[in-house]
Amino acid sequence: MGKIVKVLKVISSLALFVGIWELIVLTGRYEPSLLPSPVKVLEGMGELVKDGTLITHFKVSLSRFITGYAMAIITGISLGLVLGYNKKVWEFVEPVVQLLRPVSPIAWFPFIVLWFGIGDVPAIIIIFIAGFFPTLLSTVSGVRKVDPVYLNVANNFGIRQPHLLFKIILPAAFPMIANGLHIALGTAWVFLVAGEMVGAQSGLGYLIIDSRNSLRSDLVLAGIIFIGISGLVLDRLIKLL
Amino acid sequence: MYISIEKVSKAFTLKDKSTLTVLDKVDLYIKEGESICLLGPSGCGKSTLLNLIAGFDTPSTGTIKIDGDTVTQPSIDRIVIFQNYGLLPWRNVIKNVELGLEAKKLKRKERRRIAEEYIKLVGLSDYKKHHPPQLSGGMQQRVALARALAVEPKILLMDEPFGALDAMTRMHMQDEIERIWQEKKKTIIFVTHDIEEAVFLADRIVIMTPSPGRVKTIIEVPLPRKRDRTSLDFLKIKDKVFTEFNLK
C-alpha cells in the first residue's frame, strides 16, 4: 500500500513538472531551439536510444567512471588508513589537503592536458580527483574516531599489525568510510560530465557538447535527462551495498 | 606472592603542567586463585590501579610483579573486562569470542570448538549468531566473559563489570562469576561500588582512601561458598564494610 502511494507521488510530481514545462512552451513565444517542448525531447531521447548513440556514449562514460572512481577509492582508503593512524604525519599533510580540496577538479584541466594529453585519461583523472578527497577525508576521520576501547581490547588479546588494521580499525571505521564513498560517487558523476565536456571526443558530456554544436537543443535536454537518470541509478546501486 | 604491588604510585601530568597524584605508595599482595575486590570512593584510583595491573599504563614509581616478572605491557594472560564490555559490534557472538583465539594461531576448527565451549559455559548457545547490539546488557556481559575466558588467562580484571545492569541481572551475573571462578580457578581482581557484591564475591575486600588512593584496610571474608546474601555472618561483614566507610 505505502509503496503504491510512493510511486504515485513520484509519477504525479514528474507529470506536474512536465505539464508546467509544456504549458510554458505552448503559451510563450519561445524559439523552439531555446526551449524545446517535452514531446520534442522525448522524440530526441527515442532517437538517441534507437540509433545506438546513447548506449555507445554511455558505455564510454561508464568505463571512464568506473576506472576513475576505483582509483579514487583505492588510493583514498589506503592513504586514509595510513594517515588516520599516524597522527603526526596527518597533521603535516592536512593543510595541503585542505588547500587542494576546495579546488574544482576542472581547474586542473590545463595541467591534465599538458601531462596526459587527450583521450580517455583527462576525464578519468578528473573523476579521480573528484572522488579522491571525500574518500580520503572520511577514511581519515573514520580511523581517528575508532573507539579507543577497541584498541585496548585488541592490545589485550595480542592482536598486532597488520591484523589490527584489518580486524579492528577498518571495520570500526567502515560506516564513515562508506558514507564517504557515497558522497564521492555523487561528486565524481557530476564531474564526469564536466570532464567530458572539456576534454573528450565521446561520452555523455561530449554528447551534450556535440548536440549543441549541431544546434539540437532537444538532444541537449535528452542528454541531460539521461545523465540524471544514470546518476540516480548509480546512487541507488551503491546504497544497496 | 603471585601478584605483588610494591609501593606503586601514579601521577598524571595535567594540561596546565600540574601533577595529580592518583595513587600513593599502594602495597598489595595477592595469592594465586584469590578473588580480590577494590572498593573506594569515586576518583580514588581504582580504575587506574586496574589499568596498571593490566599493563595499559606503567606506575610512576614502584613495581607490579606477577609471578616474579615486572608488568610492562598488556598480556593475554591478564584479560580486562571493560565496563562497557568492549565487544566488537560488527562481529557476531561467536566471532567475538574467537577474537582472542585468532591471535593464538589456532586452526579454524579448533577456534570454533573452543568458542562454542565457552559460549555454552555462559549459557548463550542459542545466541551464537546474534550481534552484540541485539543482546541485553547482561548477555553482552556474558559474551565479554566468554571471550575473556576462552584464551585461558590466569588473571581476570573487571572494572565495575555489573555497573550497568539492573539489580536482578546483577545478582545472576554474580552467581555466574562465582560458579566460573570455582570451576576455572582464576585469580580475579574486580572493582565495584556495590558493598553486597564485594562481600558476595571477594576473599578479601581492599578498601582504599579518597584521593590520592592508598590501601586503607583489608577486610577478610572467611565465609564458605556459595554465600547466602541473607545469612547473619554475611550481614555482619557487610556491617563491617559500612563502618569502614562511616556509613553507619
Ligand SMILES: Nc1ncnc2c1ncn2[C@@H]1O[C@H](COP(=O)(O)OP(=O)(O)OP(=O)(O)O)[C@@H](O)[C@H]1O
Ligand atoms: N589519563 C589520565 N590523565 C589525567 N588524569 C587522570 C587520567 N586517568 C585518571 N585520571 C584521574 O585520576 C583520578 C582517579 O581516576 P580513576 O578512574 O582511577 O578513579 P576510580 O577510582 O576508578 O573512580 P570511579 O569509581 O569513579 O570509577 C581521577 O581524578 C581522574 O580524573
Ligand SMILES: [Mg+2]
Ligand atoms: Mg573507575
